[in-house]
Amino acid sequence: MTETASTNAADLPRYPAPRDAKCPFDPAPSARAEQAAGALRRVRMPTGRAVWLVTGHAEQRTLLGDARLSSDVTNENYPVPIDRPRQEASPLSFILMDDPEHARLRRMVASPFTVKRVQALRTAVQRIVDERIDAMLTGPNPADLVQEFALPVPSLVICELLGVPYADHGFFQRNSAAVINRDTPAADRNASMGALFSYLAGLVEEKGEAPADDVLSDLAQRVRNGDIDRNEAAKIGVLLLIAGHETTANMIALGTVALLEHPDQLAKVREGDETTVASAVEELLRYLTVIQTGLRRVALEDIEVAGETIRTGDGVLVGLELGNRDPGVFEAPDTLDVHRGARNHSAFGFGVHQCLGQQLARMELQVAYGTLYKRIPTLKLTVDAEALPFKHDGQVYGVYELPVTW
Numbered sequence: 121m122t123e124t125a126s127t128n129a130a131d132l133p134r135y136p137a138p139r140d141a142k143c144p145f146d147p148a149p150s151a152r153a154e155q156a157a158g159a160l161r162r163v164r165m166p167t168g169r170a171v172w173l174v175t176g177h178a179e180q181r182t183l184l185g186d187a188r189l190s191s192d193v194t195n196e197n198y199p200v201p202i203d204r205p206r207q208e209a210s211p212l213s214f215i216l217m218d219d220p221e222h223a224r225l226r227r228m229v230a231s232p233f234t235v236k237r238v239q240a241l242r243t244a245v246q247r248i249v250d251e252r253i254d255a256m257l258t259g260p261n262p263a264d265l266v267q268e269f270a271l272p273v274p275s276l277v278i279c280e281l282l283g284v285p286y287a288d289h290g291f292f293q294r295n296s297a298a299v300i301n302r303d304t305p306a307a308d309r310n311a312s313m314g315a316l317f318s319y320l321a322g323l324v325e326e327k328g329e330a331p332a333d334d335v336l337s338d339l340a341q342r343v344r345n346g347d348i349d350r351n352e353a354a355k356i357g358v359l360l361l362i363a364g365h366e367t368t369a370n371m372i373a374l375g376t377v378a379l380l381e382h383p384d385q386l387a388k389v390r391e392g393d394e395t396t397v398a399s400a401v402e403e404l405l406r407y408l409t410v411i412q413t414g415l416r417r418v419a420l421e422d423i424e425v426a427g428e429t430i431r432t433g434d435g436v437l438v439g440l441e442l443g444n445r446d447p448g449v450f451e452a453p454d455t456l457d458v459h460r461g462a463r464n465h466s467a468f469g470f471g472v473h474q475c476l477g478q479q480l481a482r483m484e485l486q487v488a489y490g491t492l493y494k495r496i497p498t499l500k501l502t503v504d505a506e507a508l509p510f511k512h513d514g515q516v517y518g519v520y521e522l523p524v525t526w
Contacts, residue, residue: 121430122303128169128170128171129164129169130164130168130326133161133164133166134150134163134164134165134166135148135154135163135164135165135439136151136412136413136414137150137151137223137475139510139512141506142157142506144505144508145374145378145407145408145456145509146445146454147441147445150182151173151442151454152173154173154175154178154181154442155175155439155442155445158175158178158218158426159179159426160173160175160428161173161174161175163437164437165201166197166302167198167201170433170435171199171434171436171437172428172430172434172435172436172437173414173426173437173439173442174436174437174438174439174443175258175442175443175446176443176446176448176492177443177446177450178446179353179426179450180438180439180440181443181466182425182468183237183417183423183425183436183438183469184415184438184470184471184473185470186423188419188420188421188423189413189420190218190417190418190419190420191215191218191222191416191417191473192216192418193216193217193416196434197417197434197435198416198418199417199418199435199436199437200301201413201416201515202255206233208526213216213225213352213355213356213359214226214359214360214509217472219472222472222473223472225348226476228347228348228356229335229356229360229415230337232281232335233461233476233477233478233480234479235479237392238480238483239483240481241277241281242276242487245273245277245484245487246279246291246487246491248273248277249487249491249492250481250491250495252268252269252272252273252276252494253305253492253495254270256261256268257495257496258481261525262523262525263525264391264521264522264523264524264526265373265376265523266369266373266519266521266522267523269372269492270314270369270376270488270522271293271365271369271373271485273325273367273368273372273444273488274364274365274368274369275292275293275365275369275399276292276364277364277480277484278327278360278361280334280358281334281364281480282334282335282360282364283323283332283334283335283337284336288319291315291319292316292361293365294312295312295313295315295316296312296316296361296362296365296452297363297366298516299312299313299316301513301515302413302514302515303513312462313358316361317355317356317358318354320354320355320361321350321351321353321357321359322356322521323355323357324336324339324350324353325338325340325350327339328340328341334359335351335357335360339353339356342488360477363475364480367481367516368480368481368484369518370410370511370516370518370519370520371404371410372484372485372488372489373518373519373522374517374518374519375408375485375489376410376489376492376499376524377501377519377522378404378407378408378456378501379404379489380495380501380505381505382456383424385400385456388458388459389458389489389493390489390493391495396458396459397486397489397490398482398486399458399459399460399461399462400458400489401482401485401486401489402462402463402465403406403456403459403460403462403491404456404458404485405459405462405467405468406444406460406462406465407462408467408517409441409444409455409517410518411467411515411516411517412441412515412516412517413437413515414437414439414440415437415438415440415469416435416436416437416438417435417438418433418434418435418436419431419432419436420432425463440466440467444466445465449464450462468481491496499524499526500525501508501522501523501524502523502524502525503523508521508522509521
């Protein structure tokens with residue numbers, strides 16, 4: 121093992137670091153200072169380990185496309201985000217594996233997430249969005265937009281796609297939130313992951329007996345064919361269930377806050393056509409970049425980049441929120457501009473591990489943003505934005521509650 125912590129790690133800046141409460145949409149000031157100092161910087165993880173932080177957009181894409189950087193969580197040098205025993209196997213299936221096993225498992229569930237298949241779901245997503253807005257408008261006012269809209273919409277969509285009963289949404293939302301909260305005690309996180317695993321394993325077995333037109337039924341068929349075992353199928357199910365609702369839900373809520381705080385940009389979205397809304401989605405993905413703890417990798421060989429040498433066994437964090445604010449790529453990067461044309465952002469990562477569900481997320485956000493503000497044009501916060509409970513403790517950034525009125 122080449123390094124778990126350097127002797128001077130305590131002197132390094134911490135990453136992730138606290139955001140400025142007065143600028144809740146921006147990366148942490150200390151992280152921006154590191155970005156200004158160079159594309160590759162040494163920082164300290166919460167575990168105390170010294171790792172490389174990649175801050176530059178170009179350098180991030182170069183490294184995320186380099187097979188010499190590994191995503192394998194079983195590697196003894198993998199930069200785990202919290203102190204825990206080394207994983208014997210990935211708890212979240214293929215995202216924490218390398219090729220060829222990563223590619224083999226990813227291919228098994230790739231077809232429902234293609235552009236063509238996702239666009240075929242747009243009508244169903246539009247129905248879900250309209251139904252949730254109808255329920256909000258006939259319910260209490262003020263309302264919590266997280267509970268009434270932002271969380272139910274992607275949860276309903278992913279349930280329909282996977283074949284998960286939406287009646288169980290309280291269970292999987294609660295346990296998913298515990299898994300991705302950085303402050304969840306290890307025992308509680310493991311318990312939540314175990315509960316989700318057992319739940320998905322049970323559903324896969326049920327789908328094997330009574331298949332339907334959904335992803336879990338496809339996985340159950342692959343278990344019967346001997347392509348994967350029951351545990352692998354359950355892990356894939358957990359991954360898709362968590363990733364399929366958490367990130368999109370946070371983007372819907374946080375994007376709404378950002379637009380309400382930028383009324384000129386909100387007006388453009390509200391009054392714009394589908395092209396404007398699609399552009400706004402890309403800009404909000406860039407501007408907010410809700411994955412706030414960095415993508416983690418470990419070097420399998422020495423790698424020269426940006427005038428530095430990443431040594432074999434070094435941990436690497438790719439700060440997507442910093443790359444998406446790189447002034448060399450995005451003019452006035454701290455400005456929200458829905459007409460920017462920001463398709464070159466890296467909010468979904470880059471390379472072979474780029475987010476499998478990115479097309480689904482894009483479409484859901486387009487429908488949500490493109491409908492909510494038109495149907496409720498007087499939507500507004502009931503508190504100052506600075507008073508909102510932002511998810512500073514989460515791996516995925518957002519707000520716990522979003523009190524609104526109209």
